Amino acid sequence: MRTSEASPSDLGHADLGHAQGSFAAASGAGVRWDAVVAPQSIDRVPAPRPPIHNSAQPIQVHLQLFGALATCCPQRSLCFEQPTGTAIIDMLLAAQERLRAPLLVHVLDASGAKRRHCRLFVGGYAVEDLRTPLDATTGRAEIDIILLIAPEGG
């Protein structure tokens, strides 16, 4: 282990001029806060996803609602068809229309993004981006949606 100590004159930056670009010189090791930011060094492993369905045939959607969603919608299970490539958000709109219940208010926040405590699974895999196309190798998409509890402590 080796350290590279800053000289006393490098301790702190009393004004803007000294704040700019002084870190690299002080470190001696060429390490800069911004320079060491290397997104590729911690790449996110993409979540496993169901393989793409290449068929032009429509997809059979089987939507299941659990927990609080199941108690506030008239049906907890719904089967319907959607064209291949339909985004999940469009599938949800179609489901809401069929359910005649305000499903999306539970799924989406005010900005239109999926609520964090709403977990949505396609074929058993969690999906965060609702613009993701709805595809499945079998021509069938199993969708599970559940609302978890937001607050926690400890």
Added chain:
Amino acid sequence: MNVFNPQSFQAPATDDAWLPSSCALCYGTCSILAHRVNGAVVKIEGNPESAVGKGRLCGKGVSGIMTHYDPHRLRYPMRRTNPRKGLNEDPGWKRISWEEALGEIAEVLRKVRKDDPRKLVVQRTTTVTASRVPLHAFATAFGTPNFSVSGGGQHCGNGAHLISGIMHASWSVVPDFEHCNYAIFFGASKGHSAGHASCSNMGKAADARARGMKMVVVDPLCNFAAAKATEWVPLRVGTDAALALAMCNVIVNELGIYDGPYLQAKTNAPYLIGPDKLYVRDPGSNKPLVWDNRSSSARPFDEVLAADMAIEGDFQVGGKPCRPAFRRLREHLRQFTPQWAEGISDVRAAVVRRLAKEFATEARIGSTIVVEGVALPYRPVAAIAFRGSQGHRNSVYNFYAVDLLNQLVGAADVVGGCLGFNPASHGHPETGKVRYIPTAGPDGLMVVGSWMGYHYPYPPAEPRAPRNLGLQDLFVIGMTSPFLDSSDSEAIWDKLGIDYRPEVMINFGANLVMSIANKDAVAASLSRYKLIVSFDLFLTETSSFVDIILPDCGYLQSLDSRSNFPFIFSLPAGQGEWCWPIRQPVLPPDGEQRQFAEVLLELADRVGIRADLNAAYNAWLDLQPPYRLAGNTPYSYEDICDRELKNHFGPQNGLDWFKQHGLVKWKKTPQEVYWRPFVDVRVPVYWEFLKPIGEKIAAIAEPRGFTVPQEYYEPLPSFLPCRSHCCDKAGFDFYGFYYRDIIHTNSFTMENPWLDEAARLDPFSYTIAMNRSEASKRGFTDGQLVAVESETGRKVAGRLKLTEGIHPEGLGFAAMCGHWTDGQPIAKGKGVFYNDLLEIDWEHASPVNINLDLCVKVRVTSAERVS
């Protein structure tokens, strides 16, 4: 029925085994080895193979054997026969069968779910970390958002955990003990007492002190951490923010020391702030603008090289004046002079200046270090805070101000600095699980990679007219709530238009009457439930309000695939190993005891929500094919644990493998431990998001008759007094506060005879600590029986322990003693029930994060009989 079968637990004829498992005497959940001989546990030690405890075990852990074999353990389900509920009512317990108990509970739950599932409140103690998933899953499946964690969560959670999440992507913070040279603790005892990674941290802290780490403890009481520190700085209770802000002022404005490149690249210090205190945003993208020194123009933050971002200066953008957030911070700090801080905190101005200089100088801004071949920023200083400083109405600014010390010198999640507990994990080398990394969220600010639950620290949720009984959906900066038990909860719910009331509570192990606030308020809240079901080891004070008691298995009889929460909770931070331990039964149930998690599965079957419960487990545990739970298949809890382990660690590493080995572990990399340089996220040194949140909450609450003071929602921190600081009643000249005794875990362990014996030998555990000089002035003597009265007239009594080790105005109480139930005869009558002094209502909750104010201005008078 899924029942743990004692018959299948026949110990071999010559039974002599050391079994790896996990402690549950506190939420630290250290790994243990239980020595079982001929069917009896004869010894419990720390498991040296595990990173969680590293072979160490505290006094509570080794005493767990006595909790297990306590003759007052509950062994059969019981139903109350006395319909009247009250603190002094005898429930008239009658033994019933499990069939009767679960049949009755299920019938009520079916009706409530059909009527309105939100009428169920699920409540748990935080002492058993592993209870979180089964209870959350059940509440989720049932469809209620009303979940509570009693006092254990409420007293420590809202400031410390959420702000650790915002600034360090973790549940708590700790110095990087291996490399830190100067640590300052504000009302924290990490590494010296119970709690997160307690035993591991004790070893790390001891090694650090032996290595020469200077440790300064700022605390009204010189106890567990301060007694071992290089320096104890006594301060007036609840004034941590004043001291920390003055130190920040000295560092930035008197010494001119700060880590400019860090502030440019890793914080929102360069973001331009307009006269409205909000970001100046790009009209097209809506992204915050920074001033680009290279082009001399304002540009979106993600289009400018960090080194070119201005953090000082005054600019004009779109005809409006603006300044970088850092410049605003720097100007804001000027008001907090050391002299001002001395008046607030009672810490001398010269000491404030010295501490600030030591901290800033020791930070060695600009230095680097090579760890395992990786060049990293080196900032061997850390400022940490926890329960002591955050347990106040001003919880947010207390914690925010302390962490600014780290941010100003770039000592955040780098070598030697203030570390979150493992915010970035690349996962197990063979499976890549469990993998999480902080990400950049709205405005480039950090979003945690992992969190306990879905109430994320940042970005805060949008406030709404509340539907949750705890109001966390209105007060979105809060997490745990006092409003389920507050004395004014009915009035609050009425005014806010909450159109249902709690009817049924399922409680796991929490003694609410003792752990939250004064017993009268909590008793009144419990009295309104039509049915309370409680999983317990013993009868407690709360049992007086329970309708059906269910005898739980203790930790030596229980199974859990995740005894800890991975990995931001109780795996030690810093270099070392990732470690996933399990809990496994070492002993069979006694009588008709059943593990609560199995009982909840059966209840789900009886209520008809098994498919929902399976889906909830899938979601909470992130189970993926082929390990997801399907349909309404009646899995046992053992099945679920097996699936979780295989899901994370592969088919060969299921429950059988874990039962044999106890844990899986692998080495941490420097890029995981010191992740901050490698992950392109920023943290807020200017909390711009607070202001609009405050305005939105006020827009909802104020038309309904509530005042939401906006000074709590300013983007930059200030010292805001607690109610105790505003009390000027004659004779009320002490600040009462409680601290977590190292010997006990809140009120839970008082019944343990070994711990009781240790507590009786400890001069402080069952007494009230008062400054010796102040006592002398008032004619009080050591051991004298005194009455302590709050300004609202609540009283407790106890014997004084005089000491120089407490601030002259402080009055210190250990843990939550003073049991009165016959169900815990060893605990009964020992120590002082401090919480009985605490008010619990709107006025005593933080207007920003609904944190309960835990300090009380009190009057002390003699309670000795005059002969």
